Amino acid sequence: MAKLLSIRELKIDIPKEARILADKMLRDLEASKRPVLEAVKTSLDNSLYNAKVGYLTPGDKVVRTELNVSSVQKLARVVFVLEILLNNLDKGAVNTKRELYYMCKGLIKGNSRLKPLDFDDQPESDAIIDFIGDMLEVYREELNCFANDRGGQTYSQQLVVTETMPDGEKAVVDLSTLGTSPFQPKNKPQALKLKAKKKIDFCLIVESEGTANTLVTMGFTKRNNCIVMGAQGVPSNGVRGWSKLIQEELDVPMYFFGDLDAYTMQNIFRTLKAGSAASLIRNADFSAPNVKFLGVLPEDVKKYDLPHYKVKESDPAEARALKKAKDALENDPFFLDKKNKNLADILRWLIKEKIRCEQQSFFSVDPNDPIKTEKLILEKIKRGSYV
């Protein structure tokens, strides 16, 4: 089988790097020294943000796992899973995390000596896979491990996607031929080439896939030269890589339209625009720094008299989101950056007013006009009413 297209210009040869690591560990052991594995610390306190770069990058903190009586289990598991992944790379086989979980189980079942390594559930094996990625500073996909990514349903009358298949053949998808069905990208954005049949004016990313579909069904993409995409909640790697690709290849203005609440601002929009702390080593290819926050904006609530709710602080999820928002204002380098002051102001406003307003509230403005929401979105884009 032919090699998969590489996701980025990888600077390292994974199998070679892994073997160097294994050799080093074995040598340490021979010398009765404690082998140490280091992985980038993927957390907010190790995240840097530079508005010119546009996404969160790792600082120099690392997580050290030194061999001792408590960590020997984790290290044995790391080596065990690493071996499976190296085999996969060698054979050109790909798997999802869940498949890998079952492959581990199968190998353990066939060898009673491996019994102690057994995983109770998938999060246990996932954690090991993620650790290996962070340790080698490679993407999970570069280890041929793919996730079933959610979201990213895309509609357009102008966009044509060309995919290079693993066997080298090309598949061409003209999105205008799909009717109201979406095109959904897998997390292999680098295997895709984009082309616009006609000049595309903008790309609209909608938090709710349902609402994206409504807009399209009511003719949004017919009336406008644009791309409409549904994010479906917190953007998956697939959505993030795809958005980055659109930004890179088409260079069109991008707008995000979602709920006005702390959760959407921090978890959905920030992740789309600048990546996340958990994926520090991959934000470069998995974020679209040009995306603007179109709404719902605090000013829209007033201007259109949008129905909204009081945040119930008694609700644990909402209370957590508020608390996280306060934390973000103090610790998240993205919101601390001057360039993003307007976004931080929205967070501050949300904390102060304790209300939330959903994207669908636009449908309350003129319930008799089925394309009122489209009109409002276009009006906002024209007016420059975004942050």
Added chain:
Amino acid sequence: MSKITKSSTAEYFAKNLQQVGFSSPLKAVLTTLKEAVDNSLDACEQAGILPDLLIEVSKVGTGSTKNTDLIRIVVEDNGPGIEGEDLAKVYGEYLASSKFGRGQCSRGQQGIGISAATTWAQMTNARGVNVISKTKKMRKALAAQVDVDIKSNTGVLKNKETLDWDREHGTRVEFVLDGRIQLNGDGGIVTYIEGTILVNPHMTVTYKLMENDFVTVTRVSNEVPRIPEASLPHPHTFKLGEFITHATLFGKTTLSKFLKTGFSRISDQSIQDFVKKGLPKNLLEKPLTALTEEDFKKVFQAVQNTDLMAPSTKSVLTVGEEALSKSITRLGEIDFFAVVTRKPTICDFKPVVVEVALARFKDRNQSPDSPVTLLRFANRVPLQFDKSGCAITWAIESVNWKSYGLGQPKDSLPLGPYIFAVSIVSPFIKFKNASKETIDASEELVGEIRLALIQAGQKLSRHIKKEVKEADLERKLAHIEQFGPILVEGLARIINAPESRKKKAEEGLRKLLGRDSEEAMADLEAAESKLLEQKKREKKKGIDHDDIEEDVIRGEDLVEEALEPQGTKKTTTKKETTKKTTGKKK
């Protein structure tokens, strides 16, 4: 036998049996059993006899009232016995007690209980209690049925006869009444008997419950508890109404005499102080009957506003740490325990002493995440209902048991196969209600109980800590054996390393991890020596944990084992502790 005084009529109680423990068929059985056992133990104690009790509870038919069974309850003791002429009073008359109003820490207090049981039996089964009793002086025992004549509050003897009884003295009562039997759990008979066993180390008891076999639990102490002198109540424990009621018991006595003889800690000097605080001097020599409510109010306020000496703590008694530590092993096989007997102290102007016994059991079928079994005692009587409002429960819930190594949901009882026994002894225990199941939770009392619990918790935590360290070490050793070779083999496969490198790496690995387990071993040894110190201290007080010497694992043994080639089976960390098998038979 001391003089028995008659105080009131039976009618009121007959109508209000639910107030004195007969509010449900379940409670009827338990209360009857309790009153009879309390009386037996009290009588033995007062006569200086080591009690030998026989208890039988069985189902003999269907009850006359809905959803009840006909229950037979027998309690037999080797106490001093009851004179023939007193039988009717004891079992058939309310408020006939030799202990009435004496301010002693006896179990019975008011002479209500046993007559109420007779009434219940009579109301539900048309037959009072069957009694056999014999005093040392009597050649033959006297047997009779005692009924309550509710109208006149007198006992009536029926079917009186004498018979030969193969013992020198004692009393046997048999009640047949409507009720229901629950053996286990909070309101269960087994729970009651276990509680009674725990706080009466000097008691031997044989019991048979339903179809189960006879069980005998023998005494672990040969000392009959010495019941301290009765004490008078401290005036500061009274409310105005209680103060006036108390006065009515003294008839025409003068106020000054009433104050001096009706209370503790009131001297001539105190009376002068009262006057200074506003007690009208002219009242002092007036008979109580001549005082108006207004007068009483003035007297009461003057007394409350005067500083008085705290009451004496001589009137309380304790089971003692040594006896508790022995007695608790009678409830089942124990992993470890901690006992604390506090010094007598004053709470709310009343002498009180708190004792705590905490133990973890091997065989009580209690899941690790169900709450501990709580045994509460007031004057050595188990309290089995309405635990949620009780001072003891509050105190337990207020302690952070997590810091002693136990699981505990917020503001709740801790979890695990433990018995938590807390005993309060005081001549003046304040209950929340007439059925005397919950101790009033005053701040001072809860605070005192809490202190006792914290001390016991600290002792307990030494045992738990040692166990945690032991498990930690064991886990670590297991880790080395399990994961070490897999790790090395995996690495060797990835780089195609030769056998020789693999061997060398395995040796290196064992060396490294051996060092780690030595650390864990040092932790364990530290925990062990702390526990050992505690045990030595306790041994001086007579508290024996049975296993004091053999408990120490020799660290070096384990290191060697850890370094042995993998595959050898490790056996030592969990050693068997030999436990004396104690009283309780299965």
